[in-house]
Amino acid sequence: MAAAISLEGGGLAHDLGSAAVTAGVALALLRFFEELARRGVFEQKLTRKLVHVTVGMVFLLFWPLFSSGRYAPFLAAVAPGLNIIRMLLLGLGVVKNEAMVKSMSRSGDYRELLKGPLYYATTITFATSVLWRTSPIAIALICNLCAGDGIADVVGRRLGKEKLPYNTNKSYAGSIAMVVASFLASIGYMHYFHTFGFIEETWYMALGFLMVSVAATLVESHPISTELDDNLTVPLASFLVGSLVF
Incomplete structure (x- = not known):
């Protein structure tokens, strides 16, 4: 291709x-x-x-x-x-x-x-x-916003019986699903763009994607994301943390 x-x-x-x-x-x-x-x-x-x-x-x-x-x-x-x-x-x-x-x-x-x-x-x-497409931050932004935040809601509504202690509107299942989905999506697109020569595929970048996914999930699960909007807080967190790790 x-x-x-x-x-x-x-x-x-x-x-x-x-x-x-x-x-x-x-x-x-x-x-x-x-x-x-x-x-x-x-x-x-x-x-x-x-x-x-x-x-x-x-x-x-x-x-x-x-x-x-x-x-x-x-x-x-x-x-x-x-x-x-x-x-x-x-x-x-x-x-x-x-x-x-x-x-x-x-x-x-x-x-x-x-x-x-x-x-x-x-x-x-x-x-x-x-x-x-040469920036891993772009991948992290979109994957955390789309795959991560989206899957978190779907899984959380169906399997999220155990709620987070600091936010009863969020669940462990939803947060875990967000980390996994956003991280796997980021890794997938890292490899995808690497095949076209846009970015270099490294373990350090993969670790960076994991750190961004965890940070974005913590922000998404915080009550402030409900008050503002997680479509705003998740990208902001991903951009800020991504700027530090990449």
Whole structure:
């Protein structure tokens, strides 16, 4: 696969095409979950978390499509950037889309999109346009936000009988699931980007991903994440700790 994708050059036209493909896949994925929500295939909370886990993780898969040109990260950020605009329009009530609101919000209130979903899209846009694919911090940010935080909620709701002593809204099962999911996802993408020559795969980097995952999980399990929003606190913790260890 690495040999089939041109990493050097490719030009603006190549990156514009890659951005169109990436945005198209992201839109199709959102439409898919929107349809699931409309049909009531899954309960609302599960649908929302499926969106939370898959959109960012799938988006990462398309980063190698882009060239090494200077405009590549900004064109790659078009897809999540458009999602920022969409969250603002929906959250402000300018655009109405009940199915999409249902698939992304906890309560079904469109104003909720101005918090968690907006922070989510902003984090991915930042990781793409500023950090890009040569930075392990970008991997840590997205994997902790998407895989870690998303799986923590799914597992915690089903297996989280034993609650944390400092936060009865969180469980040991959910926190353990977050560390494991975010760490394994980070390791997977470390190897994935290594095959394209973007980063060097090392044990030190793997240890760094573990440290970031543990730190992000501790922050996510703290009551302050409930008060603010874990889509904000988890990326912030991942960025700060990642800046120290990488």
